[in-house]
Amino acid sequence: MKAIVNISLKAGVLDSQGKAVHHALDALKFDGVDDVRIGKQIVLELSQTDKEKALEEVTQMCESLLANTVIEDYEIELIS
């Protein structure tokens, strides 16, 4: 099973990189971009075949290491 973890700064935490990219898009005349947020994606290949157990394990991974929940949110997508 594959787990795709998307990590981004929490709403309300200033995303300086997103802001810089937003400025660059403006400079390139890409109008109509209201906001840019930059995150990271971590792809895990899991030996676990039980979806519920996999979700539980990946959630623990996010809480302990993959995300810093003081400033980041995470989303987990499982693909079997």
Add this chain to the structure above:
Amino acid sequence: MKNVKVGIVQFPGTNCDYDTQYAFEKLGCETKLIWHKETAVDDGTDLLVIAGGFSYGDYLRSGAIARFSPIMDAVGRYAKNGGKVLGICNGFQVLTESHLLPGALKRNEHLHFLSKHHHLKVVANNNTFLQKMQSGEVVNIPIAHHDGNYFIDPESLKELYNNDQVLLHYCDENGNISNPNGSVDAIAGICNMEKNVFGLMPHPERAMEAVLGSDDGLKMLEGFLG
């Protein structure tokens, strides 16, 4: 005077370990480098320093992987028993990632790596670290970081101030607030509620010789001599 024993933790990628050793030996302390695979802190250690650098290449987040090195369990136990811990730069990041200090260090607001001298103003001095400095005193100390943008939510920030946990603000030479990296309230250093775990982004261990730009680090670190 009692011989102060300082342990200095080294991770793969730590690069301020020897500067830190130089600084504390200059102050007359006995020092010992502690490799991150060690699982215990020597009895009689008066201060543990998590030195600066780029532990594990700053992969994932600065300090995130170092936090799970074997020595960190011992550091946690040492701190819980009231032992004094000082995290400098990457060490500060490791301590926030370990939840031994509140908040988190984000990428600098303007995204640049900063490496220069910067002035700092002492906020709270009713703690071991800054006990020999005056509140409002200004020192000139180098900074060198990419992820030094201190973040904490507004409610926890209030608690930090109420409990005198804010140690240092970034300022200019006249003591006026000057924020190089976007930190909440221009905070450069904090301590925990119990006031035995300290973290700061600037490098006092790099300000030990006037001929190299500043020796203001001496009076900062002297607090640990008791």
